[in-house]
Amino acid sequence: MYSQNFLAFMRDRLYCESFAAVIRSGQRNTSIVMIRLTHLAKGQRAQVTAITEVDSALRMLLDDIGISEGAVISLIHRGVGKAGALGVQVGEAVFAVRYPDAQHIQVQPL
Amino acid sequence: MEPAPWIAVVGPPNAGKTALFNALTGSRQKVANYPGVTVERKEGIFLHHGRQTARLIDLPGTYTLRSTRPDEVITRRVLDGDMKPNPAAILCVIDAANIKLHLRLVLELKTLGLPMILALNMHDLAERRGIRIDAARLADKLGIPVIPTVAVRQHGTVAIRDSLSALAENLAGMAVTSLHTELPSPRALDKEVAEVLQAAAYQPGMPPKTTYAIDRWLLHPVFGMVFLLGLLFVVFQAVFAWSEVPMDLIDGGFASLGETIGATLPDGHLKSFLTDGIIAGVGSVVIFLPQILILFFFVLLLEDSGYMARAAFLLDGLMGRVGLHGRAFIPLLSSFACAIPGIMATRIIGSRSDRFATILMAPLMTCSARIPVYTLLIAAFIPDRSVGGFFNLKGVTLFVLYAAGVVLALLIGFILKRTFLKQTAEPFLMELPTYKLPSLKNLGIGLWERMKIFLRRAGTVIFVIMVIIWVLSTFPGAPEGATEPAVSYSFAGMIGQFLAPVFAPIGLGWQAVVALIPGMAAREVAVAALGTVYAVSDASEATLDSLAQTLAAAWTLPAALAFLAWYVAAPQCASTIAVIKRETNSWKWAWGVLIGYFLLAYALAFATYRTALLFSPIS
Numbered sequence: 001m002y003s004q005n006f007l008a009f010m011r012d013r014l015y016c017e018s019f020a021a022v023i024r025s026g027q028r029n030t031s032i033v034m035i036r037l038t039h040l041a042k043g044q045r046a047q048v049t050a051i052t053e054v055d056s057a058l059r060m061l062l063d064d065i066g067i068s069e070g071a072v073i074s075l076i077h078r079g080v081g082k083a084g085a086l087g088v089q090v091g092e093a094v095f096a097v098r099y100p101d102a103q104h105i106q107v108q109p110l
Numbered sequence: 111m112e113p114a115p116w117i118a119v120v121g122p123p124n125a126g127k128t129a130l131f132n133a134l135t136g137s138r139q140k141v142a143n144y145p146g147v148t149v150e151r152k153e154g155i156f157l158h159h160g161r162q163t164a165r166l167i168d169l170p171g172t173y174t175l176r177s178t179r180p181d182e183v184i185t186r187r188v189l190d191g192d193m194k195p196n197p198a199a200i201l202c203v204i205d206a207a208n209i210k211l212h213l214r215l216v217l218e219l220k221t222l223g224l225p226m227i228l229a230l231n232m233h234d235l236a237e238r239r240g241i242r243i244d245a246a247r248l249a250d251k252l253g254i255p256v257i258p259t260v261a262v263r264q265h266g267t268v269a270i271r272d273s274l275s276a277l278a279e280n281l282a283g284m285a286v287t288s289l290h291t292e293l294p295s296p297r298a299l300d301k302e303v304a305e306v307l308q309a310a311a312y313q314p315g316m317p318p319k320t321t322y323a324i325d326r327w328l329l330h331p332v333f334g335m336v337f338l339l340g341l342l343f344v345v346f347q348a349v350f351a352w353s354e355v356p357m358d359l360i361d362g363g364f365a366s367l368g369e370t371i372g373a374t375l376p377d378g379h380l381k382s383f384l385t386d387g388i389i390a391g392v393g394s395v396v397i398f399l400p401q402i403l404i405l406f407f408f409v410l411l412l413e414d415s416g417y418m419a420r421a422a423f424l425l426d427g428l429m430g431r432v433g434l435h436g437r438a439f440i441p442l443l444s445s446f447a448c449a450i451p452g453i454m455a456t457r458i459i460g461s462r463s464d465r466f467a468t469i470l471m472a473p474l475m476t477c478s479a480r481i482p483v484y485t486l487l488i489a490a491f492i493p494d495r496s497v498g499g500f501f502n503l504k505g506v507t508l509f510v511l512y513a514a515g516v517v518l519a520l521l522i523g524f525i526l527k528r529t530f531l532k533q534t535a536e537p538f539l540m541e542l543p544t545y546k547l548p549s550l551k552n553l554g555i556g557l558w559e560r561m562k563i564f565l566r567r568a569g570t571v572i573f574v575i576m577v578i579i580w581v582l583s584t585f586p587g588a589p590e591g592a593t594e595p596a597v598s599y600s601f602a603g604m605i606g607q608f609l610a611p612v613f614a615p616i617g618l619g620w621q622a623v624v625a626l627i628p629g630m631a632a633r634e635v636a637v638a639a640l641g642t643v644y645a646v647s648d649a650s651e652a653t654l655d656s657l658a659q660t661l662a663a664a665w666t667l668p669a670a671l672a673f674l675a676w677y678v679a680a681p682q683c684a685s686t687i688a689v690i691k692r693e694t695n696s697w698k699w700a701w702g703v704l705i706g707y708f709l710l711a712y713a714l715a716f717a718t719y720r721t722a723l724l725f726s727p728i729s
Contacts, residue, residue: 057178060174060176060177060178061177061539062539063296064173064174064176064177064214064296065173065211065539065541066210066211068296076322076325077325077329077423077542078331079329079331079423079424079426079427080331080334080335080424080425080427080428081331081427081428082427083427083430084331084424084426084427085423085426085427085436087325087329087423087542089317090211091208091210091211092207092208092209092210092211092241092314092317093208093211093541094541094542095539095540095541095542096419096422096423096426096539096540096541096542097539098426098430098435098539099427099430100430101539
């Protein structure tokens, strides 16, 4: 359990650091930057690049509301606390996505 | 004459499906459960020019027919004819402002091959946001009638009525069934949606600015929580305080009825059965009606306005630690007033495992019926002393009892979600709909339905249990020249004395155990039962003081604390058990709560009694 949490933590750090490095270096091409949806800033738009390590039920649910690879989404609300739900705009609708579910969604900020 | 055909009302959540269903059927509705499951089945009769034309069934809202969620699976099974009733046609209701997402469901429904009418609901809001859809071209492309509607204001409902009526007439005598076709993939659907939207000259509009502006405050981590807590406080107060007058009126009404009937009958078992059994039994159920209606008024208001989803959003992180989602908070909060409306309010939770966990947590929240017992024992045993210069020891004791209930409930929820209810855990996504003004008609119909469900479902089972408890407390009756109160000679008394050795390790004498048996009817009945057992004739306000003095003399402090601890967890409420059975559709869960919580109460009382003995000068 601890090792899994540690791996997830390290992976998050790597995503964040690579994203920060790209910003620091002023690169215009951000195509290589992929972060978890949970790390997207409030108000920021992003394109879904991958949905990882999820069971079929969650993938199907995400598909049903239009969160799939290639979809453009915006993070418009953050819930209470570190692990609060996220308010994600998909097309004309806004959906609450639980924090643990949002961790499986990789996005590329636009 | 052939029965009117069934038409299924289908649509995604928050598209106004139920509002349109209400507009078409009015109060001619019936709510039941689908066989074998706890998902609500809502059906209604559709009249056109005063004649029954069709029967409508409001199916659970879903974004897709591929869904695996238990309630949404029912939609597919009914449409496929695998579950009754078998609809011969579909009335699909979608939100015009969300057409891009909702069209996927329309296209899936089309593959079933059933005749269909599409209601493009809330088109006024879509137009206000600048969203453009050519309904006629959309109808051409889809090959079905498309009618713009505003269900809450009855706009477009005449056209829907005419179309439904024509459709129902065409269906007469025809055997139409689903084609059971395989559904297209999401990618294929997306492509088709794009084509349909292009054909319908669709133009996207502006985001819902008002909703966004309101949400900036109401979903703010600080202001949003303050607002929510304030709102919950109002709801809690309303359920608790506003219901007092109607509850007193109902109580008084049943008491007068009992007295009137009692005065006309000679003393005996018939009089006792009618007054103490039937009238008191029915009264003890109906008395909860004001609390239930007030609670559901707020629940429906919050649902209809779109705020309920926001409350769930804000509380999701907190409830997520237990393994539940935000919506579980509302039923748990209302269980502070009474577990029965709380358990019924779990219907707002979609996930079965979350709903069942919440149902099982609800009886542990400190309901108002525990207060008379707490008040009596605190008055009798807890000294009127200040704690830390700020607090009163009696108040602190009451707070500890409330907190113990909450902690136990959270602990039970935590354990359940990791054991018995783990397998059915499912991911959760929830739409945050735009804010809307609630419709009074929908509120009225919703309250009427809740009232019918409560009185019909809970009333029948609870009534039977009350009669059983009356029989146990009345027979075989006191012998000639009896010196003890009559209840001591009853089956309840015998059971109490038989069980006394079991309760001895937690410090409770047979008198306390006897009081617990009629106390199964309702927790507060234990106070009256204690009054009877200790020969305090009437446990009214005036005599409560003397009962407290009697108990203070007869019981030890550790025994009183053990009794309080017992009451924190014990399922001393037959009505709650009956409602759990009804809502879970299973005796297994009801028995589980009954046995499990009695064991928990025993363990808690034992630990309290033994710990108190260690610190008590009297042993």
